[in-house]
Amino acid sequence: MSSFHYAFKVKDIQSTREFYINLLGCEEGRSTETWIDFNFFNNQLSAHISTEFPKLDYCGKVDGISVPIPHFGCIIDIDTFKKIEKKFEENKIEFVVKPQKRYQGKTGEQLTMFVFDYSGNPLEFKAFSNNDEIFSS
Structure with a gap:
């Protein structure tokens, strides 16, 4: 079995925890004040705080x-x-x-x-x- 790792930008850790842990049920991995890892359906997401987001x-x-x-x-x-x-x-x-x-x-x-x-x-x-x-x- 393989899994992917994806690092992406978020506005803050608190709302990111709320969405990925409380709403989706992801497990939290390592974290600091500026980034947090999640088990996203057996894949590793790394959310990093940023103020610059790409235009969709x-x-x-x-x-x-x-x-x-x-x-x-x-x-x-x-x-x-x-x-x-x-x-x-x-x-x-x-x-x-x-x-x-x-x-x-x-x-x-x-x-x-x-x-x-x-x-x-x-x-x-x-x-x-x-x-x-x-x-x-």
């Missing part, structure tokens, strides 16, 4: 929907997707792209949703109908 561009066109670039996220199972969707709804997290099924009836059929974390980073959550089709075209 909605140049991504996927199945007819504009998506923010850059973004990151994870592929999870359908049950986890539904639990996270419910948690976002209960906490009044606005969807950048509302939960929906993409490529319905086609190879690579998947549930997808986009939200912003509390620092404005766009995240995508995906759940494939058939995980054997994650890299299929």
